[in-house]
């Protein structure tokens with residue numbers, strides 16, 4: 441059962457139980473205070489839920505203010521309100537009851553207002569649509585493709601950051617084609633060493649010298665076919681940062697791991713083994729791409745709910761080490777992302793864009809994916 445459906449079923453069950461409780465406690469089968477107690481408990485749960493949801497979408501300074509209003513107003517406002525609610529000759533229990541009602545009413549009121557104000561507000565995170573061209577295109581084709589992206593870029597919201605990652609061989613030519621536009625350049629990999637006798641390798645400094653701003657690291661194809669381990673990736677990360685580049689660090693589980701329900705653990709380990717070694721400064725300059733291996737190039741996409749679930753989890757894992765800074769990290773989804781499904785996936789709160797393979801090879805499709813972000 442999908443998590444959304446089970447949530448709906450649980451919601452209906454709670455409401456029915458609640459109504460039954462209301463009836464039973466007004467017919468003397470149950471003492472009336474039980475109904476009040478459950479009412480308070482549900483109110484408190486709703487308050488907490490709204491608070492957490494809103495909190496996660498706010499910037500650190502806004503969070504402080506929200507917490508202040510959320511607690512200061514119920515604290516000071518509940519006294520006069522409870523005096524107004526409680527009868528003159530109220531017993532001690534009636535006073536407590538009135539005070540609790542006042543605290544909850546004010547708290548919930550503020551939480552609801554905050555929730556609706558921030559619900560549809562776009563977060564401040566970068567929105568990124570990055571094209572991973574993999575081992576595709578000859579130099580002339582790559583230049584054509586890049587020119588196509590530049591030409592149509594104006595039709596897409598300027599809030600979207602487009603990045604193209606061609607093969608090494610035509611980075612320089614594509615850089616030339618992108619000149620004067622805001623479409624940025626990235627590479628698909630880099631060497632773990634700075635320079636020297638490493639035949640066939642390309643150093644991060646060489647990539648940077650060609651005008652690249654980003655480097656994809658830890659793509660599942662590199663982990664799978666070229667034996668890239670966290671150890672190598674730590675060294676590559678070092679090189680990337682030493683040369684002023686931004687890594688797009690890929691994480692994701694394979695089909696067996698997903699079916700065994702291990703996807704959370706896999707992704708957590710991939711983050712802990714590499715990202716946790718970054719300094720706070722480096723962490724601020726990091727993009728994460730969640731790419732379930734079973735969805736890459738297969739036409740099988742994760743559902744928007746599956747993407748959101750694990751993106752939110754990734755953000756939690758990042759926050760456990762880097763605190764509030766994790767709210768600023770762009771987390772991209774990758775794996776058979778195309779114009780027809782991008783908007784639904786990008787609409788999710790913790791999805792900040794996509795790392796696009798196949799669909800990045802046609803300028804039209806790549807741009808259409810960017811349109812998945814509402815203007």
Ligand code: PGA
Pocket residue numbers: 572731735736737738739774775776777795796797798799
């Ligand atoms: P895909 O590839 O969009 O072709 O599935 C995504 C990626 O591997 O980055």
